Amino acid sequence: MPADSNLIIAGEAVKESLFQSLPERSKHEEFIRRAVDLLVERVVFGRSQRSAKVVEWAAPEEIKTVIDLKPRKGPISHDELLAVMADVARYSVNTGHPYFVNQLFSTVDPYGLIGQWLTDALNPSVYTYEVAPVFTLMEEEVLREMRNIVGWPEGDGDGIFCPGGSIANGYAISCARHHFYPEVKSKGVYAVPKLVLFTSELAHYSTKKMTAFMGIGSDNCILVKADKFGKMDVEDLEAKIVEAKDTGATPFMVTATSGTTVFGAFDPLVPISMLCKKYNLWLHVDAAWGGGALMSKKHRHLLNGIDLADSVTWNPHKLLAAPQQCSTFLVKHKNVLKDGHSCNAKYLFQKDKFYDTSYDTGDKHIQCGRRADVLKFWFMWKAKGSVGFEQHIDKLFENAKYFLEHIRQRSGFELVLEKPECTNIMFWYVPNCLRGCENDPNYRERLHKVAPKIKEKMIKEGSMMVTYQPQGNLVNFFRIVFQNSALDQKDMIYFANEFERLGSDIVV
Numbered sequence: 001m002p003a004d005s006n007l008i009i010a011g012e013a014v015k016e017s018l019f020q021s022l023p024e025r026s027k028h029e030e031f032i033r034r035a036v037d038l039l040v041e042r043v044v045f046g047r048s049q050r051s052a053k054v055v056e057w058a059a060p061e062e063i064k065t066v067i068d069l070k071p072r073k074g075p076i077s078h079d080e081l082l083a084v085m086a087d088v089a090r091y092s093v094n095t096g097h098p099y100f101v102n103q104l105f106s107t108v109d110p111y112g113l114i115g116q117w118l119t120d121a122l123n124p125s126v127y128t129y130e131v132a133p134v135f136t137l138m139e140e141e142v143l144r145e146m147r148n149i150v151g152w153p154e155g156d157g158d159g160i161f162c163p164g165g166s167i168a169n170g171y172a173i174s175c176a177r178h179h180f181y182p183e184v185k186s187k188g189v190y191a192v193p194k195l196v197l198f199t200s201e202l203a204h205y206s207t208k209k210m211t212a213f214m215g216i217g218s219d220n221c222i223l224v225k226a227d228k229f230g231k232m233d234v235e236d237l238e239a240k241i242v243e244a245k246d247t248g249a250t251p252f253m254v255t256a257t258s259g260t261t262v263f264g265a266f267d268p269l270v271p272i273s274m275l276c277k278k279y280n281l282w283l284h285v286d287a288a289w290g291g292g293a294l295m296s297k298k299h300r301h302l303l304n305g306i307d308l309a310d311s312v313t314w315n316p317h318k319l320l321a322a323p324q325q326c327s328t329f330l331v332k333h334k335n336v337l338k339d340g341h342s343c344n345a346k347y348l349f350q351k352d353k354f355y356d357t358s359y360d361t362g363d364k365h366i367q368c369g370r371r372a373d374v375l376k377f378w379f380m381w382k383a384k385g386s387v388g389f390e391q392h393i394d395k396l397f398e399n400a401k402y403f404l405e406h407i408r409q410r411s412g413f414e415l416v417l418e419k420p421e422c423t424n425i426m427f428w429y430v431p432n433c434l435r436g437c438e439n440d441p442n443y444r445e446r447l448h449k450v451a452p453k454i455k456e457k458m459i460k461e462g463s464m465m466v467t468y469q470p471q472g473n474l475v476n477f478f479r480i481v482f483q484n485s486a487l488d489q490k491d492m493i494y495f496a497n498e499f500e501r502l503g504s505d506i507v508v
Contacts (some may be wrong), residue, residue, distance in 0.1 A: 018075065031078040038085055044108060047094045050491075053462030054097045056090055063091050098487055099464035099494070104261065104289050104318045107484040112323040115379030125369045126161075127362025128348065129355060135372040136359050142374050142381070146314060147330050149294050151307030158337050159330040160365055161373045165288035166206035168313040168329035169255065171366075173197065173210055175311060175331055176253040176282035178340035185340060189215045196220045196244045199255040200232040200267060202471075204286060207255045220249070229417065230265030232256060234272060241279055253282035258303045259290020259319075262471055262479055264422025266290060269305030285309040288327065290422055292319025295386060296393040302421055319396070319423075320389060321483060322377045337364035395485040396423045403480070403492040410496060411435075412504065416477050423482040428475075429454060429499045431506040448475035449508040457502045464498055 018027065046052065058066070067087045076084075094100060096108035126132040126139065139161060148155035162168040177184055181192045195216050199207045201223040211221040222244065225236040241251050254276055256267040269285060276283040285306050291314035293299040294306070306312060311331040316322040331337060342349075342363040349363050362370065381389070400423040407413035407427060412435070416426035431450060437443050451468035458464050468478045480495060 031081070034078075034082055035085060038082060038089075042086065043089050044096070044110075044113065047089070048096050048098070048108065050098055052094065052097060054100050054465045055093045055459060055462050057460045057462065058091055066091065093465070097465075098484060098491060101480050101482065101484070101495075102465040102467045104481055105321075105324060105483065106481075107321050107486065109321050109323065109380060111380045111383035112321070112376040115376030116323045118379070119372050119375045122372070124372045126372050126374075127360070127365070127368060127370060129357075129359035130353065132372065135374060136361055138372075138378050139361070139374045142378055143328060143330065146328060150309075150312055150314075150330060152332055156334065157330065157332045158334050158364070159328055160337060160361075161370075162327045162329050163367070163371075164325055165204070165286070165313050165315045165318075165327045166210065168288070168315075168327050169204070169206045169284070169286055170210035170213065171329045171337070172255065172282075172284035172286075172311045172313065172331075173207075173214055173216070173253065174366075175333070175336045175340055176284065177214075177216075179282060179310075179333060179336055180252050182339065193250040194220070194248065195252050196222055196249045197253045197255065198222050198224055198237060198240060198251065200224050200226050200257055200260070202226045202230050202260045202263060202265065203255060203257045204261055204288070207286070226265070229421075230260050230263030232267040232272065234268060234275065237272065238275055241275065241281075245279075251279060251281055253284060255284045255286055256309075257290075258285055258287035258306065259293075259422050261289065262424065262469060263417060263426065264289070264420055264424035266302045266421050269303065269308065273305055273308035282310045283308065284311045284313070286313045288313045288315040289318050291315065292389075292393055293422075295320070295389040296397075297390065298394055299397055316377045319393065319483060320377075320380075321392065321485070322380055326373045326377050341366055392485040396482050399423070399485075399487050399489075399492060400425055400482045402489050403482070403495065406492055407496050410500075412500060413496070416471075416474065424479055425482070426477050426479045428477045429503045431503050431508070433507050444475050446508045450503065450506060451476035451478055453506050453508065454478075454499065454503045458498070461502075463502075464495065466495075 023032070067084065095106055100106045124132045124135055126135045129136045143159035144155035147157050147159060160171070162171060177192070177195065183191045197211065197216070197220070199221060208218050208221040212218040222240050224240055225233040227233055237254065244251050254272060256269055256272050258266050258269070273283050275281070287303060287306065290302060291312070293302050310333065311329065313327070313329055315327045317324050317326040344363065349357070349360050351357055362368065384392070404420070404425050408415065412430050414428045414430055416428070420426065428447060429450060430447065434443065434446060434450070448470070455466070455468055458466065466478050466480050468476050470476050
């Protein structure tokens, strides 16, 4: 059949050669340029304007009607594909919008974006030097500098890029277990005693989840009390270590947190490390959120003692604003990743290659195929320098402080924490109908209903996106997260005004 002949598929005439996975100027150049132009004009710049909506809310059934989400037997035209792109962008949450302050990530950094586009255009998989020569070297340099910033002499140790902080925290458990019980690699959990680990009751849920995933059991992830500021209670930690040992369990690690998800609290790492040394426990620090503060001379004191850790999770896609996803696991012990995870597959990690195979670093990962998440972060670092990252961090903390002081002076706002440590600011907005009712028996029940009502209004209007949650015995409160250094004091006032506009007349 001639190459340019038509096939009839699902009633449509289709060029036979369009199925081929190779860009050709005659077939694809116009489409690619139009697609990139759409991304640049309507997504990157158009959706980053403060006048744009953070989200164009649509119910699930409406989106299913507007966008044909089902795979089809036959292809659609380039014009139809571009229309689909526009609809996908239209109904997706605009996480690059200045007023998306809902999660521990946001913004579309221009240099990170270009680094991500370059990554996708090159389409590498980082497991051997042979197929990813630049990226294997780039990873080692970036990870070494991050370890140096943590405070380990000359950046010694090892590290990897992970698909998210949850997996990085799982690597910590795996490395700690292998460090103390290397036989677990071949013999499994049957070869080790009943292991237990400890983390704060306010720590990220991934530690408990990964404890279950790795066969240790979620009941053996023992939660330690947090104080009123959200920090791990060191006395309770020691009491629980002693109690576990008395019941015949074997403690082997503690996961501390530098920047908890909700409160943004920093656990006291120095006294925790002293307990770990006393009881011979691995200390892991989950600094996925707060790790970025290490780039600032003014704020790195929040993580004092992190250099005493055996391992660290640090997500540049959070406080440093790298594009999703960009997560790292750093470990002080040089060989534990390789010894604990490598399988030496001979079809990939041959030892008789013509180059130095120590650069074939992929076997220390549990993944095989793996994106080059390093490139976007490296590209940002090149563009801004460490000085630029420091200025970024300092601006975030300045904004958070300004917003805190601003709402402290305004009626209707009640702070959860008077002096939060990170850029998480937590508060209740008290509508007019509840002011003066603080002593009523149903006050807390009514206040609990306020945040969901305000959230519904802000989402349906698309004016901003701020998350809320309960915490312990605290009813629903808002948590605004500052991670975008392009915000200024006018934006801080906008947020406060918007809460007042949306919430003052709510009735609960």
